[in-house]
Amino acid sequence: MKPLPPAFRDTVRDRLRARAAASGLDGLLILAPGNLAYATGWMFSVNERPMGLWLPVAGDPVLMVPHLELENALSVAGVTVATYPEFPGDVPPVLWMLGQTRARRIGVDALEARLLTAAQQIAQIDLTDHVLPERAVKHPAELDLIREAARYADMVLTRLLAAGGDIIGAGGTELDLMADATGHARAALAARHGAAFQGTKMGITASVHSGPRAALPHGTVLARRPQKGEPIIAGIGCSLGGYHAESGVTLVYGDITSEQARVMAAMDAANAATVDALTRRLPCSAVNEAALAPIRAAGFGDAIRHRIGHGMGVEGHEAPWLSPGDATPAAPGMVFSCEPGIYRPELDGWRCIETLIVTDTGCETASRFQSDHPAHTRIIPA
Missing domain, CATH: 3.40.350.10 (Creatinase/prolidase N-terminal domain)
Structure with missing residues (x-):
């Protein structure tokens, strides 16, 4: 590449x-x-x-x-x-x-x-x-870069899930979790693509928030140690050759409660609704409404704090927007983030992120972490 x-x-x-x-x-x-x-x-x-x-x-x-x-x-x-x-x-x-x-x-x-x-x-x-x-409409060569960037964003989450328990058990904090997972993926990205992509925009960004602080959609990563039973939101961005992709998930440190499983099921339903709406080529504002409907139906409407997603390409956030006010019809070659979020101040927060590519026949999920790790397996052992 x-x-x-x-x-x-x-x-x-x-x-x-x-x-x-x-x-x-x-x-x-x-x-x-x-x-x-x-x-x-x-x-x-x-x-x-x-x-x-x-x-x-x-x-x-x-x-x-x-x-x-x-x-x-x-x-x-x-x-x-x-x-x-x-x-x-x-x-x-x-x-x-x-x-x-x-x-x-x-x-x-x-x-x-x-x-x-x-x-x-x-x-x-x-x-x-x-x-x-x-x-807005990406060409095959652009999509190849976005798919590859999504793979390395997923790699951060895979590392976090695998190593997070040992890091927290040794007294590690949000900062330690982020440094380990991003360092692992960044080294792999540089080893595979560093020589060919010198001078281009290539890198990984991340955020890790836990417990009640996860209720802040945008927050500062702190030297805070996650506690047993708490959610840990990880949002990852990766760029390769100047093109961006995202992947994100909410993991639980310890066992998942029935209430937490209910939240995660609502978010998975929002993911599925987004894919369905993009497959049907709905206008972006209608995709947003369709995607948020399962969250509202599950009783979490008051905990919605933002749109379902945004376009990605040479910028991490770019038009079209999966949001009220954007009537652009979804079309093959468009790339979107899907970011259902549930935020309950002073209690907890939940968000997952997928990179979606609208195709001629449907909608491709370029970031595979959630597909490969169903909700009940998103557990960092305590």
Whole structure:
């Protein structure tokens, strides 16, 4: 397995040119970091200095960057490079970029409101994001990277389940559990793919929360030792070649009670409902409703704190969103997280995560930990 080749980005830019032409534009100024990475393959450091790609309908693409990024930008295949001195500069860099295009009708995917009036004096601005619809539907080579990333996210959970009991028994904490499991998978990822994927975005992120603190959907991992009978939420993200996948589960330290089994059954039902709704190609907002229905039916509606999921690709969170307000129909090639969660403040919290790929015939589960470890086996022995 190798990073996506420059030829892939060439086809991406050709599709974007076609979108721009169909909208009557002279070209696209691509500023959003995820869009820029998608259109160039450049895994750059996002900071306050704007970077953009001018993609004319006819002509060569121009990568526009601060001067300190010149050498890095010159390594990007298929583009020419133009630089500005520094940020914030006498002329705001984005306005400089617009002027450099010498175009009359420009699509801009992300523009600060304070720059809009000045930008409109340079060109006719279309504030439609023409890149996101292309990003939403992944191509086979992108899906291969996502599947492989999901495999290493699963590896973290497999290690946590296998080694967690010994670590906690020796006095280990959430921090120790996370360090051991992520270190194990990160070493395996580097051994298998490190040489081929040097210079790309590759890595593992994780969170581990236990007991009452698991009721916080986003919390800080602490030097807290899980107690017998408590749930332990582990959420894992992995990136390979700039593409993201997730896997997550709630394990129990010790025996699972009947009430805990009821919670886990509701979450498994939400997973199944998500797969069914995506298979039926429902709009994203309808997928969210279908997925949360089993949790509500089980009596846990008041414990829902977030949508069922989100898109994944060059960013860990990206459109489309499995959430109210997104009417995008599910389509083959789209990749989503499925994250049913039940959070009961001062008591406990539960969340599981799967990476789902919509296919021509149904829905593929790329992250396999939950499928390979049914709810009654998700026990860290005490």
